[in-house]
Amino acid sequence: MTSGPPLAAWWFQCPRLDYILAILCVALLTTWLSRRKPKSTLPGPRGWPLLGNLPGLGRYPHSSMRRWAAKHGRIFQIKLGRQTIVVLNDPALIRDTFTRPHCDSRPQLVLQTEVLEGDGGLSTSNGARWREYRKFVVCALRQLESAAPNIESRIAAEVAHLVKVIAVTDGRPFAPDAVYGCMSNVMFAILFGARFAHDDADFRRYVRDLRAGYRMSAHLAALNCFPMLARLPLMRRSLQTLSENRRAAHAFIADHVCDHGTVLTDGEQPRDFIDACAMEEHRRRTSGKEDDHFSETQIRYLIGDLLASGIITSAHSVVWGLLLLALHADVQTDVQGEIHQTVGEARAPRVEDMASMPYTAATVWEVMRYRSVLPLGVPHATSEEMQVDGYRIPAGTHVVPFLHGVLSDPAHWRYPDEFNPRNFLDENGNLHRPAAFMPFSLGKRQCIGMRIGEQKLFLLLTGVLQRFTISVPPGTGTPDLRGVPGVTLAPPDFQLCAAMR
Ligand code: HEM
16 A cells, blocks of 8 residues: 555645645735724725815815715715815714724814914813813803802893893894894803893904804815915905904903902802802912913913803804794794793793703704704814724824714604704604714713703793794795804804794
8 A cells, every 4th residue: 555645745745725725824814904903094085186175175065075974984084185184974983982082182273373372272272281171161160050140040131131132123024143142141141240231342342253253264264274375365364353353352351350359268159150260270379289271361261262162153053043943833833832831921931841841852952953053063183093993093183073964864863854853752752862963072072061052042942932933024035044154054144023922
């Protein structure tokens, strides 16, 4: 019997099997590595040389983003100039990414460094300063919710004022501009403990400049990707106006910080935000904490930032709400029915009523879903390299939560493109808040004024509808519901008529 080679020798001598084995190993290794190694190139729309996707954004960036999201899925990238921006378009992915420590920074944008000259409020600061401010502001607002007068009664006072302003129009058409004054006064009352007469010249200038600043940042935002545009005369002029307005706003704030009056002692409850700041500054000084986070200048920056973050967002939401209700008489009638049943006519609606008014609560949320005033959220930046959904995202990448995409995704909403409170009601009319409802974003940088924003919208819309039925003046056509895009999605200019009920 001829003895054949041992099996092992045959194994290695047979060239074909050798090749097959090698190929198999390489294939297995590649599959294994590709599972483990983050993918580095995110999908995304093709861009232009130098400009990237800027021309593709068009006049309504959130609409273009929606088209790209439909094509590229829950995570994709766009390029604006040389800047890569990662767009997240899925509630779970936004939640997961924004609760992780390396995605809680804000990018250092040119517009910010040029105009804000590096000032650090809560929404623009990073690192230890941001953590301290965030903890302090969240805690101070919680204390003020139970102070006397509390935040709810400050909002209620402004709603009562707005109702009087509307009553004077006596059915004649009016632009709902007074809402901006009311929302500013709510914030001033919370922060300074004082409100202003709507015809006070400094107050009017403050509100006017704030609105103008938001409008101007729409075209100035291009500077963030193309800083050399700052040399264009139009841009230079706008930057100059923005800086002047900002200086005037700070002088206005400084006057009222100085005029604030008696300083509280330890153990007393703060009456307003300035009290809380002064107490914190005193606590730090006496405990020998050596930093300037609560110096008078920094307190002014902090207050300026809270005013800018809290006024326009809530005022736009309220104005969108008035417009949408004026255009949807059926929804308005149902809300009025619930107000009549739960609150009656003798007293003003209160925040606690919201729990027994599911249709009205659903309407308030639907306003924020249907016309999210920050459709692209506020950008974050990665402070270190991180993996998101299997992709490697380098440090310093801008990350944008596509809130409008999530809030209008047919996968999460029964009526994604309709203004319909039933998006928040089950078959039995019970209220439910889907996980995809995130107009205030999610995670470590989530809006700190979320409760206040919701309360303002509920109290103002119910306060107005308790007294009036609103409509757009006949013959004026339907206002452009696409809104005016910019840093925020502003409502269009329009007029309302309010008939006393
Ligand atoms: C309907 C009203 C409002 C909406 C829709 C809204 C929405 C948002 C959104 C989307 C963000 C970005 C969160 C992120 O970066 O992930 C934000 C941040 C912020 N909001 Fe609001 N907001 C509203 C009202 C307010 C109010 C009333 C205040 C003031 C009390 C406020 C203060 C802030 C601040 C300070 C930040 C920055 C937080 C941080 O960077 O840590 N917001 N808001």
